[in-house]
Amino acid sequence: MMTSVQTIQAEMLTAIPSLRAFAISLCGNVDFADDLVQETLCRALKHLHSFQPGTNLNAWLFTILRNLFRSDYRKRRREVGDADGHYAERLCAQPEQDDKIQFGEMLAALQRLQPDQREALILIATAGCSYQEVAKICNCPVGTIKSRVNRARMRLAELLEIDGPEDFGPGHALRAVHVTN
Amino acid sequence: MKKKTDIGQNNKLKKNVRRIRLGVHRNRHNRAKVDRHLRALYDEIVKEGTPDRFARLLKQLERPQDEEEST
Numbered sequence: 001m002m003t004s005v006q007t008i009q010a011e012m013l014t015a016i017p018s019l020r021a022f023a024i025s026l027c028g029n030v031d032f033a034d035d036l037v038q039e040t041l042c043r044a045l046k047h048l049h050s051f052q053p054g055t056n057l058n059a060w061l062f063t064i065l066r067n068l069f070r071s072d073y074r075k076r077r078r079e080v081g082d083a084d085g086h087y088a089e090r091l092c093a094q095p096e097q098d099d100k101i102q103f104g105e106m107l108a109a110l111q112r113l114q115p116d117q118r119e120a121l122i123l124i125a126t127a128g129c130s131y132q133e134v135a136k137i138c139n140c141p142v143g144t145i146k147s148r149v150n151r152a153r154m155r156l157a158e159l160l161e162i163d164g165p166e167d168f169g170p171g172h173a174l175r176a177v178h179v180t181n
Numbered sequence: 182m183k184k185k186t187d188i189g190q191n192n193k194l195k196k197n198v199r200r201i202r203l204g205v206h207r208n209r210h211n212r213a214k215v216d217r218h219l220r221a222l223y224d225e226i227v228k229e230g231t232p233d234r235f236a237r238l239l240k241q242l243e244r245p246q247d248e249e250e251s252t
Contacts, residue, residue: 009239009242012239013231013235013236013239016231016235017226017227017228017229017230017231018227020226020227020229020232021222021223021224021226021227022223024226025219025222025223025226034232034234037235038234038235038238041235041238041239041242042238042242045242091222091225091226091229103221103222103225106218106219106222107222110219121219122219122223125215125216125219125220126216126219126220126222126223126224127223150212153211153212153215153216154208154211154212156215156219157211157212157214157215160215160218162211162214162215162218163207163211
């Protein structure tokens, strides 16, 4: 029993980077996200008995974090919508970013999606969950998740002015010219 | 006379089909691009690893849980 608890704890430690990435994408703010992750870990450890060994630990942790975020926790903390520009800049400080959409822009755009759509898209597109897993996490049918993800993708493409086969939409091309000049 | 309009309609139809195909293609392309950009952000955050506070937290909790209430 003890050893299995220890393995789960060790697995939890390795899950933290993805959990953070999920939390930051979800709420757009690194401090808020880290608090969410901490609260998630505490709850997970407290309810370790309800985790079924052999099932996806990440999905279980995502569920806890997602529910925390949706509960009064969000209201108690701070209003959503304030994407953390400083944090995004820190991420952006690395080279070979010029052909990518700025992370700050992405974080801000994510905050403008409906929460239902945002969480579904992040879980599917980045966190490596299956539609079935996401349906379970969000407690709704697979078909609903599919349409949420679809709508989220279209809205994000709109917000980020992603259009056409070239890498950037006209907005980005223009902006890039302004920046380089 | 009839033939001409038929051809005209046919061309219009073909044009529309092409437009729709292009639209579908473009949509698929855009969606893939959204995912790619999103994943770039996600991966970048994952690369940051585990902040000390979490490693410390888990270490603290690793001890036998006889002091559960104290934290």
